[in-house]
Amino acid sequence: MNKFEPVIGLEIHIHLSTESKIFCSCSTKFGNSPNSLTCPICLGLPGVLPVLNKKAFHYAIKSSLALNCQVSESITFDRKNYYYPDLPKNYQISQYGTPVGRNGFLKIKNRSSNPVKINRVHMEEDAGKLIHDQNGKISFVDLNRTGIPLIEIVTEPDIYSPDEAYDFLQELKITILYLEIADCNMEEGSLRCDANISLRKAGDKKLGTKIELKNMNTFKGIRQALEYEIQRQTILLEEGEKVTHQTRLWDPLKQKTTSMRSKEDIHDYRYFPDPDLLTYEISNKMRNKFKDELPELPMAKRERFKKDYFLSEYDADLLVRDKFIASYFEETLKFHINPKAVCNFLTSDMVGVAHEKKIKLSNIKLTPKNCGKILNLVKEGLISIKTAKELLFDLLNYDIDPEKYIEEKNLKQMNETSEIKNVIETACKENSQAVTDYKNGKNSALKFLVGQVMRLTKGTANPAMVNKLLNEKLNKEEGK
């Protein structure tokens, strides 16, 4: 029985995928040579002024709406003052008093009636990066990332297990991806997450002492770090010791957290309204426009897919995880009637082939109509499911009618008994040793002969028929 209950809150930073930075026109591209994507404004040179990127502003409103937040009627920016060499102005333009969104929520798996509460969604500029010399003596500053627009999403302490934290992050990421406002790529740092965790006696109302966790680079890492902290704090509490408020870093190699700074070092950020920026109104009209433009979000889509297409939770989740696959699925259903067949074909076969061919799903040229036709050919027995997969491989990057394609390439399934019998004759003649082996009781020889028939027909022979006919032939001969 668990004596202690964890209470978790998350802070997620997401890069908005605008072309240019939040307060200047520099590119937001990842991976360019250090300081090549900078200008006097993002370098924070004396005398420069910020001008808000309207697209970033709009993206922040969209994300707030998607997370069911109350959207502020007007917003301002505040300066968060602290010194660090990756922050060239030594203040970060952020939002303190009037975030874009407040009091939202997000439904997650197993908590659809008790969604996770979201405290706020606000905009801010990202800082640069420090690169440390190997001997630790010199540090270099790369300001390419400085000024990339971020939204920060802060949840309430309303998550009660590492698994829930993981599920929340998955759902949040998919939701944001559906809005097409961010890449959410943790490897490139375009999604970053810190966690706060405290333990309290099961049943207590009052929160325990909070620990801030940083440096988790994957969702899995976040779950592991939380699990580790629960263990560590449980031991402390069981031994009657106190948990002290501090920031701890997750070490993914050692699989443990270590103390980074204690409460005494916590900054006074001296927030105050940034006088270089205006108050930006968010009119009802604007809010409604963005609300109307919101796509169907993953949670709703999943429910609809389960209900409308009789799919399992698992299948619905597989489809909905990728917005492109989800819509491709529904498009394909206009041409092929069986949802489960389409679902399997897309989530296992098509995803696999695209991965193998290193094609981005959203770039494939095979139309849902042609995809539906392939499945129809299988259903009508004109091609085997194996051929269907081969078609996927051949046609993924082309807009070619699969019916014509199988005619041209002679890929139609061989269903004629006489035709198959002829090929079986040839195969047996060419492989008399195998026939002998089979007759001498070596059952695996049958499999070999089936393979030879398939080879001779270039895989078009109906495999069930080949099996049946070959069996008949060999056993008949034996019976003679």
Added chain:
Amino acid sequence: MDLTRLTAFQLRDLISSGKITAKETTKAYLDKITVTDKNINAYVFIDPEKTLKKATELDKKGNLNLKLAGLPIAIKDNICVKDEPTTCSSNILSGFKPPYDATVIELLEKNGAILLGKTNMDEFAFGSSCETSCYGVTKNPYDATRVPGGSSGGSAAAVGSEEALWALGSDTGGSIRQPASLCNVVGLKPTYGRVSRYGLIAFASSLDQIGPLTRDVKDAALLLEVLSGFDPKDSTSSEETVPEFSKKLTHEIKGIKIGVPEEYFSEGIDSKIKERIEFILGQLKKEGAKVERMNLPHTEYAISCYYIIAPSEASSNLARYDGVQYGLRVADNQLLKNVKNPMIRMYLATRSAGFGAEAKRRMLLGTYSLSSGYYEAYYLRAAKVRTLIKNDFQEAFKKYDCIISPTTPAAAFRIGEKTDPLQMYLSDIFTIPANLAGIPAISVSAGTTQNNLPIGIQIMADFFQEQKMLNTAYLIEKLQK
């Protein structure tokens, strides 16, 4: 003909009609600087060769009909000029050359102006005397033992001593008007948002405005119309249309209503200044203006309000001078032996060496005002008081076209005389309210004191009503001749 005695309009006519060249004009000023700036110390940086080359190019290839064609201008050292030293008269920016031009510099050059050089100022515009400059004090052209005022003291002294035809300054709490008054020139602070701040090194962003210091009101009107206008690079700049101030200028003010706030004539004001202002008000009445005593009840809180808001913004604006990217870097100093982190040592050593005492005082004041636990009592309270001061003016301008007051409570003081910072801060007592309210204000000559030191009269107007203000100033100027 001594070219340095002419106004911009007079010079412009001579240049555009081909009677004189831009090069001759520029040369006249450069020669004047060579002769007199040893004593005045108005300039902190000049490059005569480059300047003359620009003027020569303009004579050869340029359009001499541009609004400012061939007219040399001095620039306060806190306005960025591409590849030229721009230091805010502070050691912390020693060696800094911006890789870009301020919007006002682009506008000047687009209109054919010739940049003469950078002028001295109080460090980061923190001061009213030019005494806090790392380049030493600038002398008042009327008495070399006295200050020129500040922070745009270099610009005011350059114009006052005829080392410049005109100049750009910046005004956060009176930094254009106060030195203009002390150096007997015209100084104008535009409506907040009228002139782009892009490229003006920030002191207090919600108060700073660039503006002209000139020989006369007409020149100020001309320069203002060139500098004004919306700039997409400055979110706080206004889209309000810009009139051709200089063309619309008139001496006819019959029927205008002038408010004279009692609060600006309190004790502590020089009796001669009071007398001169009263005299001018009498003149205006005779010209048909309605002059009325009135009240701006929150005036007494302006200085305290300003000394919370301006240092708060400054503490944040000046945080960037840390030795990392540009300007001065000092790796270490002896006092920091106990500081373990070498990065923190660099920050502390750089900022200790780079900033003067007044800059440090203001940053400390501001940091304190913004700190957790004090923010509500200081910054937030001051922001509320600021609204009250603004409201005073908004109410007043429902009734009056202009509000007139002295520019300063006293004429130029002696160098080294004001050792108490609070005494220094009081120099701006009449100029600060316009910055807090964001309204335009101008200072023009109101005569002299007994010992022949210049006195200024300040005219304030409602948002974007610079024309009314200029017209009144234009008449006052005429009446004093």
